[in-house]
Amino acid sequence: MNPIAFLFRSSIGRKVLMAVTGVVLIGFIIGHLVGNLQIFQHPDHLNGYAQFLHQLGPLLWVARLGVLVCVVLHVWAATVLTLENRAARGAEAYAVAHTLRATLSSRMMRQTGVVVLAFVIYHLAHFTWGVADRSHFKENLAHYTMQSEYRVAGFPVVKAGTEVLDVHSMVILGFQSPVVSLFYIVAVGLLSFHLLHGIESMFQTLGWRSERWAGGLRKIALVFCAAYFFFNLTIPGSVVAGRLKQQSAHLVAVPGR
Amino acid sequence: MSAATTTKNFSVTLRVWRQAGTKQAGRFVEYAAKDLDPNMSFLEMLDVVNDELTLKGDEPIAFAHDCREGICGTCSCTINGKPHGPGKGIATCQLYMRSFREGDLITVEPFRAEAFPVVKDLVTDRSAFDKIQQAGGFITARAGSAPEANAAPVPKPDADLAMDAATCIGCGACVAACKNASAMLFVAAKVSHLGLLPQGQAERDRRVLAMAHTMDELGFGNCTNQYECSAACPKLISHDFIARMNRDYLTASVRSVFKVESASSGGGAG
Numbered sequence: 001m002n003p004i005a006f007l008f009r010s011s012i013g014r015k016v017l018m019a020v021t022g023v024v025l026i027g028f029i030i031g032h033l034v035g036n037l038q039i040f041q042h043p044d045h046l047n048g049y050a051q052f053l054h055q056l057g058p059l060l061w062v063a064r065l066g067v068l069v070c071v072v073l074h075v076w077a078a079t080v081l082t083l084e085n086r087a088a089r090g091a092e093a094y095a096v097a098h099t100l101r102a103t104l105s106s107r108m109m110r111q112t113g114v115v116v117l118a119f120v121i122y123h124l125a126h127f128t129w130g131v132a133d134r135s136h137f138k139e140n141l142a143h144y145t146m147q148s149e150y151r152v153a154g155f156p157v158v159k160a161g162t163e164v165l166d167v168h169s170m171v172i173l174g175f176q177s178p179v180v181s182l183f184y185i186v187a188v189g190l191l192s193f194h195l196l197h198g199i200e201s202m203f204q205t206l207g208w209r210s211e212r213w214a215g216g217l218r219k220i221a222l223v224f225c226a227a228y229f230f231f232n233l234t235i236p237g238s239v240v241a242g243r244l245k246q247q248s249a250h251l252v253a254v255p256g257r
Numbered sequence: 258m259s260a261a262t263t264t265k266n267f268s269v270t271l272r273v274w275r276q277a278g279t280k281q282a283g284r285f286v287e288y289a290a291k292d293l294d295p296n297m298s299f300l301e302m303l304d305v306v307n308d309e310l311t312l313k314g315d316e317p318i319a320f321a322h323d324c325r326e327g328i329c330g331t332c333s334c335t336i337n338g339k340p341h342g343p344g345k346g347i348a349t350c351q352l353y354m355r356s357f358r359e360g361d362l363i364t365v366e367p368f369r370a371e372a373f374p375v376v377k378d379l380v381t382d383r384s385a386f387d388k389i390q391q392a393g394g395f396i397t398a399r400a401g402s403a404p405e406a407n408a409a410p411v412p413k414p415d416a417d418l419a420m421d422a423a424t425c426i427g428c429g430a431c432v433a434a435c436k437n438a439s440a441m442l443f444v445a446a447k448v449s450h451l452g453l454l455p456q457g458q459a460e461r462d463r464r465v466l467a468m469a470h471t472m473d474e475l476g477f478g479n480c481t482n483q484y485e486c487s488a489a490c491p492k493l494i495s496h497d498f499i500a501r502m503n504r505d506y507l508t509a510s511v512r513s514v515f516k517v518e519s520a521s522s523g524g525g526a527g
Binding site: 002003006009010011012013014015016081084085087088089090091092093094095096097098099100101102103106107109197200201203204205206207208209210211 | 495499
């Protein structure tokens with residue numbers, strides 16, 4: 001068998017696929033969160049950052065396709081493995097269900113995974129495709145004029161005075177609906193819960209976990225998930241609590257004006 | 258399990274899975290097990306119930322058993338949802354009635370896995386484990402008199418760890434306890450027990466690949482790293498062996514791609 005066949009056909013191979021795509025996706029969500037936290041700075045930051053990403057052109061598409069491939073493989077492996085697991089129990093299930101030590105997080109992986117997938121699609125419809133909340137979508141808001149230049153690693157990438165899409169206002173206007181914000185908070189909470197087992201599981205699958213440091217690994221996973229949830233919570237949380245308001249130079253952005 | 262020995266006899270109700278054969282449909286039947294000595298083992302209790310059933314002319318409950326001292330792995334059934342019943346690090350034969358209380362309803366089921374078909378009542382066919390063993394759970398060694406024990410030096414920690422894996426009695430509790438009926442703990446124990454010793458190195462890669470692939474073919478599930486297996490294991494074999502096997506499998510599969518093979522395959526002296 002060639003190594004690709006190992007990954008796609010064998011039980012351990014598919015689990016390695018789950019783990020490796022999981023690592024890439026965790027890397028993506030960390031970067032995504034760090035980028036988004038710029039919302040707490042001057043609108044130049046988030047808007048400049050969004051403009052910078054769009055300027056990447058083909059590179060942006062390479063990154064997007066990479067993430068998409070990881071999502072597809074992760075979901076495919078999870079589905080195939082789950083179907084096999086169902087069949088492996090046999091026709092007759094246990095009359096008495098009993099759990100010795102499997103954590104709640106580990107037993108909810110399929111459910112949390114499905115909700116997160118649904119959330120990701122909604123999130124794209126909301127802020128990338130603009131079909132969920134058309135009136136507050138960036139393309140339908142007044143353009144934003146950069147007041148200072150935006151730098152990445154010290155290099156100026158977006159000049160002052162550039163007309164850019166007003167992502168900062170879009171996010172704040174989008175989160176002013178408590179229902180939408182609540183959905184984001186719940187979904188990100190479930191994602192954090194998914195990662196609690198996912199991170200530990202990834203180490204075990206790759207053979208990097210042992211009882212010697214399992215306690216430490218668990219603590220690292222807990223702290224990571226709690227921090228990830230907290231920082232994500234701050235964005236819709238601050239908007240709903242009225243602490244984060246639309247600050248752009250064009251104070252009002254009335255759609256269709 | 259309670260350490261105190263009590264002497265007062267008591268009664269329980271058994272809810273036992275009865276199934277005449279692999280192809281027949283099974284169902285639960287309740288039996289009253291009366292006047293039980295708390296210090297009798299679970300299997301002795303089943304013997305008493307079977308005596309009564311036989312006297313009444315009923316079919317006795319079929320259950321597998323052999324050594325009755327926790328080293329053969331034959332007496333495998335699920336008691337109240339846990340393979341080998343309540344208690345840590347024990348086989349069913351080491352479970353005593355003092356673990357239960359007067360009036361308890363005890364559900365007894367066979368191990369549930371597609372790869373372990375029910376033969377009769379609580380007896381399952383676990384020959385799938387033998388097939389995994391035959392795929393690579395051995396070393397190809399010169400047959401003859403036992404070699405000098407110190408000819409191949411083994412560091413004490415390695416020997417101890419290999420022994421931890423070698424304590425596996427192949428009972429199948431790991432598969433029965435696993436949410437996905439995965440055999441990873443069994444295979445990991447068998448792979449590690451030889452893979453940790455110098456004698457097992459020559460066939461190390463071939464062994465892990467062959468055993469893991471046979472496991473896949475037999476219809477066992479996939480590990481979701483929930484560690485129910487090691488908690489139910491009568492020998493408390495650690496799931497660290499699963500992580501070790503995953504690592505071993507990965508390196509072996511990469512190495513197998515670059516393996517140089519002899520052009521004169523099948524030849525050789527003698």
